[in-house]
Amino acid sequence: MSVEQKRKLITCTNIDKSFKVPEGIHQVVSDFSLEARENEFICLFGPGQCGKTTLINLIAGFELPDQGSILVAGKPVTSPGPERGVVFQNISLFPWLTVMGNVEYGLKMAGVPKKERQERAQKYIDLVGLQGFEHAYPVKLSGGMRQRVGIARAYCIEPKVMLMDEPFGALDAQTRYLMQEELQRIWQTEKRTVIFVTNNIEEAIYLADRIIVLSNCPATVKKEYVIGLPRPRQYTSPEFLALRKEIQQ
Amino acid sequence: MNKKQKNITELICAVVSILTFLILWHIGVKGELGRLMPGPLPVIRMFFATLFGGTIGSRTMIIHILYSLIRVMAGYFLGAAVGVVLGLSMGWSRLVEAVFSPLFRIIRPIPPIAWIPISIIWIGLGEDAKIFLIFLASFCYVTLNAWSGAKNVDPDYLRAARMLGAGKRQLLFTIVLPASIPSIFAGLQVALSSCWATVLAAEMVRSSEGLGWIIIAGMNNNDMVQIMTGILAIGLVGMLLSMIFRKVEARLCQWNKSGS
Numbered sequence: 001m002s003v004e005q006k007r008k009l010i011t012c013t014n015i016d017k018s019f020k021v022p023e024g025i026h027q028v029v030s031d032f033s034l035e036a037r038e039n040e041f042i043c044l045f046g047p048g049q050c051g052k053t054t055l056i057n058l059i060a061g062f063e064l065p066d067q068g069s070i071l072v073a074g075k076p077v078t079s080p081g082p083e084r085g086v087v088f089q090n091i092s093l094f095p096w097l098t099v100m101g102n103v104e105y106g107l108k109m110a111g112v113p114k115k116e117r118q119e120r121a122q123k124y125i126d127l128v129g130l131q132g133f134e135h136a137y138p139v140k141l142s143g144g145m146r147q148r149v150g151i152a153r154a155y156c157i158e159p160k161v162m163l164m165d166e167p168f169g170a171l172d173a174q175t176r177y178l179m180q181e182e183l184q185r186i187w188q189t190e191k192r193t194v195i196f197v198t199n200n201i202e203e204a205i206y207l208a209d210r211i212i213v214l215s216n217c218p219a220t221v222k223k224e225y226v227i228g229l230p231r232p233r234q235y236t237s238p239e240f241l242a243l244r245k246e247i248q249q
Numbered sequence: 250m251n252k253k254q255k256n257i258t259e260l261i262c263a264v265v266s267i268l269t270f271l272i273l274w275h276i277g278v279k280g281e282l283g284r285l286m287p288g289p290l291p292v293i294r295m296f297f298a299t300l301f302g303g304t305i306g307s308r309t310m311i312i313h314i315l316y317s318l319i320r321v322m323a324g325y326f327l328g329a330a331v332g333v334v335l336g337l338s339m340g341w342s343r344l345v346e347a348v349f350s351p352l353f354r355i356i357r358p359i360p361p362i363a364w365i366p367i368s369i370i371w372i373g374l375g376e377d378a379k380i381f382l383i384f385l386a387s388f389c390y391v392t393l394n395a396w397s398g399a400k401n402v403d404p405d406y407l408r409a410a411r412m413l414g415a416g417k418r419q420l421l422f423t424i425v426l427p428a429s430i431p432s433i434f435a436g437l438q439v440a441l442s443s444c445w446a447t448v449l450a451a452e453m454v455r456s457s458e459g460l461g462w463i464i465i466a467g468m469n470n471n472d473m474v475q476i477m478t479g480i481l482a483i484g485l486v487g488m489l490l491s492m493i494f495r496k497v498e499a500r501l502c503q504w505n506k507s508g509s
């Protein structure tokens with residue numbers, strides 16, 4: 001394997017995906033290709049209902065493509081795997097487990113002894129800033145805190161790739177800004193390859209190394225922008241605003 | 250109003266409402282009605298007099314209560330255990346569902362007391378037959394609820410668990426089972442009152458002890474006080490059972506409550 005290939009952690013080539021619906025066949029993804037390098041932060045930016053969650057489900061291995069191939073770390077994706085952590089659009093914490101129970105779940109399934117897995121889970125609970133809430137149940141947490149748990153839960157299995165499906169979509173504007181800063185801090189502390197889905201352009205420019213703009217359904221790559229601005233970025237800097245204007249056209 | 254004040258207010262209301270009821274009852278049976286119906290005092294007196302000391306038939310009240318309770322508990326827990334296992338398996342596996350659901354759909358609408366005549370002919374409605382009837386009452390409700398609980402598990406929980414590396418067995422025990430608990434508890438609650446009704450019916454038909462026997466024996470002796478005492482005991486024990494049930498549920502389903 002050449003150095004160049006090694007550094008490409010995700011390779012999607014010409015993926016098609018459609019669903020059978022009562023009216024016939026509904027094509028949701030069409031000829032989608034993507035390459036992600038190690039530790040790259042990629043934002044998939046697209047309109048509502050365009051097939052973003054379907055793309056995440058395909059890379060996560062919850063669904064299989066009709067056509068094309070998906071390779072993660074050189075291996076074809078056929079099912080979910082521990083090298084791919086997913087943060088869900090609707091969070092989907094296990095409500096019957098505490099924050100600690102949720103974060104350590106993956107390690108528990110893997111048979112890691114209690115003491116070790118709690119130490120490791122604690123590290124990620126601290127990383128997302130939830131120390132003191134280890135024994136709280138999800139119902140008692142705010143939306144922002146729940147999504148912090150969602151991020152810690154996926155991080156805790158130490159995946160190479162993090163797939164994040166509009167993680168902040170349901171948050172109010174202020175919490176959303178805060179969580180964007182937090183995610184950037186987390187990512188800079190624990191570098192991962194991230195595929196981050198959003199329909200918010202500011203969020204994409206703030207976080208991404210590269211923005212992939214998706215078309216309307218069926219989703220396909222419409223355009224691509226490399227964001228070279230230094231971090232942390234200012235939402236109101238002239239460069240930021242210029243980019244925003246350019247992408248929104 | 251803080252919580253303590255609120256509790257005190259509720260307690261006062263409860264006491265006032267029960268006292269008013271007893272007073273109205275006491276006054277109501279002063280006239281003509283008194284010939285058909287005893288007042289509250291003889292009933293309460295009989296309840297406490299027979300509780301540990303005097304007897305109804307050949308046993309004290311507490312022994313009658315224990316007879317009924319033990320029958321209920323044996324059938325209830327047996328039915329609940331089988332119901333949870335069968336219901337979850339039906340919700341989890343298409344094959345198990347296909348095999349058991351047609352049978353279950355036929356048995357479920359038959360009220361447990363409809364089996365009493367058959368039981369009498371076959372095995373004479375002894376202890377095992379009574380427990381079997383109660384078992385049926387419990388089993389049907391619990392199976393139904395465990396089944397629908399397991400079928401309606403949020404698919405995102407399953408995806409999240411698979412993403413975190415859970416295997417098939419682990420999905421069943423760490424996701425499907427806990428996610429179904431609220432639904433299972435709803436079934437357990439209905440099952441409990443259904444079992445309580447069934448044991449009384451069974452005891453009324455054939456038995457020589459238990460709360461159902463007390464009221465039937467009271468009828469045979471034309472002893473209104475005994476009938477009313479039996480009814481009072483049925484109400485008190487039923488209330489106690491559902492209070493205990495709710496405490497257990499509140500503990501086990503803590504995570505499901507946003508309040509408190």
Ligand SMILES: Nc1ncnc2c1ncn2[C@@H]1O[C@H](COP(=O)(O)OP(=O)(O)OP(=O)(O)O)[C@@H](O)[C@H]1O
Nearest residue numbers: 019020021026028047048049050051052053054055
């Ligand atoms: N399993 C499925 N069966 C049938 N249709 C589906 C299925 N999954 C998705 N779809 C359809 O595919 C389209 C895209 O869905 P998807 O959830 O991927 O979009 P999205 O971009 O994530 O939407 P949102 O902005 O609401 O998050 C929708 O019209 C949806 O109804």
Ligand SMILES: [Mg+2]
Nearest residue numbers: 052053089165
């Ligand atoms: Mg979506």
